[in-house]
Amino acid sequence: MEYMILIYSDEQAWANMPQDQLKAVYGEYMSYSQELAEAGVIRGGSELAPSTSATTLSLRNGEVVTTDGPYAETKEQLGGYYLIEAENLDQALAWARKCPGVKAGHLEVRPLMKDPTA
Secondary structure (H helix, E strand, O other), X not given: OEEEEEEEEOHHHHHOOOXXXXXXXXXXXXXXXXXXXXXXXXXXXXXXXXXXXXXXXXXXXXXXXXXXXXOOOOOOEEEEEEEEEOOOHHHHHHHHHOOHHHHOEEEEEEEOOOOOOO
């Protein structure tokens, strides 16, 4: 079964992080990514551009309206994700516990929906 590990953190903390600390954190993510790859469980993943680069779509009075920026102002923003293959939720959570993102924010682990028509 495929699971998304969604990484939420404070974008301002990242923007204000000293360069040496930022380099160390990226190193942790590279090591984690390598571990996922060596285990053969990674299916994809990426860091996302800042939420200020987002465009939000919503339906208003029957029309789709676009707005620059994120949907909601929150303390933590979705900053990236990993898509992994795991036998069950316990295995997905075990991988998520190793993700460096758990140190500076929080993670959400969610299974992908199976095709209901299959």
